[in-house]
């Protein structure tokens with residue numbers, strides 16, 4: 001029995017706006033995909049990492065793992081081509097996992113500062129019997145549902161949403177491997193089209209009627225999407241005093 005991770009790095013990073021795919025963009029001198037892979041390996045609970053990358057850049061990504069392992073560790077890495085959507089990229093990663101893997105964590109290279117403690121918390125919750133587990137943080141802004149914007153760009157407020165049971169979901173998301181394989185198979189017809197593909201793997205599990213569980217997330221697991229996110233992450237890695245987001249070991253609660 002082995003736990004393994006699919007690390008998604010096949011996106012282009014359009015909103016970040018660099019000339020290279022986002023996974024190759026450096027944060028304080030180190031590519032995002034390498035930082036993310038190390039965070040997974042340092043958790044100490046994963047037997048392998050499959051990295052999904054843009055097909056045209058597979059050789060470049062492979063040079064980051066010259067020994068076929070996450071550098072500085074003995075965790076094996078496989079680099080495989082991803083697909084046109086995140087969902088398709090995860091499916092490609094799942095197909096490359098060894099048959100003995102029974103627990104899968106799916107993680108975004110874009111969340112490259114995720115601490116190993118969060119990886120262990122998610123993996124441990126799956127091992128403890130929760131077949132689908134996502135880390136999440138409470139929503140802190142006031143949230144409003146709005147209607148269609150007018151020609152001046154202003155949109156009418158339709159309602160103010162009760163935020164008490166809203167959560168912002170992060171990665172890694174952890175799954176019983178058979179459940180995640182089945183959920184991706186059931187949702188495969190959506191994978192090629194960005195308009196209908198799911199934005200996270202838990203969404204596919206929900207669609208097949210299985211319960212997804214939430215564990216406390218961590219502010220360090222922020223997603224680098226825009227130049228501002230990269231600037232913030234740079235400040236965070238240079239400031240060892242940055243506070244952690246949440247305790248890691250609270251009991252899972254059902255997803256609302």
Ligand SMILES: Nc1ccn([C@@H]2O[C@H](COP(=O)(O)OP(=O)(O)OP(=O)(O)O)[C@@H](O)[C@H]2O)c(=O)n1
Nearest residue numbers: 008009010011012013014015084085089109110
């Ligand atoms: N076809 C895709 C699209 C996204 N991803 C991965 O999914 C994660 C979350 O996606 P996002 O941060 O939105 O990355 P991009 O799609 O690269 O960003 P953008 O939409 O700005 O191009 C990233 O690690 C990204 O590499 C992927 O593996 N395959």
Ligand SMILES: C[C@](O)(CO)[C@H](O)COP(=O)(O)O
Nearest residue numbers: 086108169170171199200223
């Ligand atoms: C998986 C994810 O990071 C959870 O928040 C998120 O859904 C990815 O979304 P994106 O649209 O691919 O950025």
